Amino acid sequence: MASRNQGSAPRALVVEDIKIDCVILMHMLHKLNCEATAVENGKEAVDLFIEGKTFDIIFLHKDMPIMSGPEAVVKIRAMGATAVKIVGVSADFGGREAFMQAGADVFVPKPVKPETL
Amino acid sequence: MSAANQLAALIANMFATGLLDDQFQQLQMLQDPSAPNFVSEVVTLFCHDGERIIGELAKLLDKPTVDFDRVDAFVHQLKGSSASVGALKVKNTCIQFREFCQQKSKDGCLKTLETVRINFYELRGKFQTMLQLERQVNGFPPNN
Numbered sequence: 443m444a445s446r447n448q449g450s451a452p453r454a455l456v457v458e459d460i461k462i463d464c465v466i467l468m469h470m471l472h473k474l475n476c477e478a479t480a481v482e483n484g485k486e487a488v489d490l491f492i493e494g495k496t497f498d499i500i501f502l503h504k505d506m507p508i509m510s511g512p513e514a515v516v517k518i519r520a521m522g523a524t525a526v527k528i529v530g531v532s533a534d535f536g537g538r539e540a541f542m543q544a545g546a547d548v549f550v551p552k553p554v555k556p557e558t559l
Numbered sequence: 560m561s562a563a564n565q566l567a568a569l570i571a572n573m574f575a576t577g578l579l580d581d582q583f584q585q586l587q588m589l590q591d592p593s594a595p596n597f598v599s600e601v602v603t604l605f606c607h608d609g610e611r612i613i614g615e616l617a618k619l620l621d622k623p624t625v626d627f628d629r630v631d632a633f634v635h636q637l638k639g640s641s642a643s644v645g646a647l648k649v650k651n652t653c654i655q656f657r658e659f660c661q662q663k664s665k666d667g668c669l670k671t672l673e674t675v676r677i678n679f680y681e682l683r684g685k686f687q688t689m690l691q692l693e694r695q696v697n698g699f700p701p702n703n
Contacts, residue, residue: 462605462644556588
């Protein structure tokens with residue numbers, strides 16, 4: 443995983459409502475020396491961008507309460523955050539299409555494997 | 560038999576009987592000296608979460624009018640967390656469960672909930688034994 447900030451740890455945002463999946467993905471990212479932050483739904487992710495937070499990469503689950511992953515992707519891109527890499531994550535067959543149509547860069551099926559990162 | 564041998568035999572049995580799949584091995588490979596309790600934390604979280612979800616499903620299916628969307632949402636969660644820890648049998652039962660949710664079949668859902676409950680508690684029991692054996696292997700007394 444390449445860092446956009448030369449010499450500093452990549453900043454990752456994990457948007458995941460399923461606690462176990464969040465714990466596992468955060469652990470994988472820490473092993474890759476990422477500075478990782480976790481939130482529980484799309485709205486919390488969008489709020490971070492509204493506050494001016496920036497990330498190099500975001501991992502979003504698809505079906506979450508309050509705001510889904512694809513909805514959050516649309517809003518994040520609409521705010522002009524075009525440089526951040528957005529990874530949609532889902533076990534649903536329709537997840538890829540939903541995320542890519544929303545503006546994600548990559549789709550990864552669940553469960554996420556370390557070699558995929 | 561030493562605790563280490565018992566632990567190895569237990570885990571091998573869980574794979575052989577279809578309780579676990581290779582995703583559990585992925586979790587084991589993620590454990591390292593910087594996170595020596597990673598697997599036990601994830602397993603413990605799965606056990607607590609699974610029990611909570613099964614309780615919620617039982618309540619939802621006990622109502623005279625079943626909200627199948629809510630049932631499906633909980634089953635989806637359990638399926639997801641099962642897949643993430645490598646709980647193969649529970650995951651596969653959740654897949655069947657979702658089909659009954661989509662068919663809006665209360666009978667199908669109730670029967671499958673019972674199967675989920677049996678498979679989950681079988682797995683949870685073995686996970687608890689696994690964690691106890693790990694404690695012994697690491698030189699800690701078993702939890703009582």
